[in-house]
Amino acid sequence: MADVCSSCKNQVTNMKGMVRFSCPGCGKVEFVRCQRCRANAVQYKCQECGFSGPN
Numbered sequence: 001m002a003d004v005c006s007s008c009k010n011q012v013t014n015m016k017g018m019v020r021f022s023c024p025g026c027g028k029v030e031f032v033r034c035q036r037c038r039a040n041a042v043q044y045k046c047q048e049c050g051f052s053g054p055n
């Protein structure tokens with residue numbers, strides 16, 4: 001299964017600077033973010049608990 005960025009949906013498998021983390025709100029959902037979305041502070045939102053970040 002390929003990893004895709006939770007924000008831009010680009011494939012991030014083995015991409016330098018990508019991060020993977022559990023939702024800070026509920027811990028159930030895993031987010032993946034690419035370096036570009038981190039740099040641009042692109043928003044992501046959890047479908048489970050409604051948490052949204054970049055923080």
Ligand SMILES: [Zn+2]
Pocket residue numbers: 005006007008009010033034035036037038
């Ligand atoms: Zn992205």
Ligand SMILES: [Zn+2]
Pocket residue numbers: 023024025026027028029046047048049050051
């Ligand atoms: Zn959540």
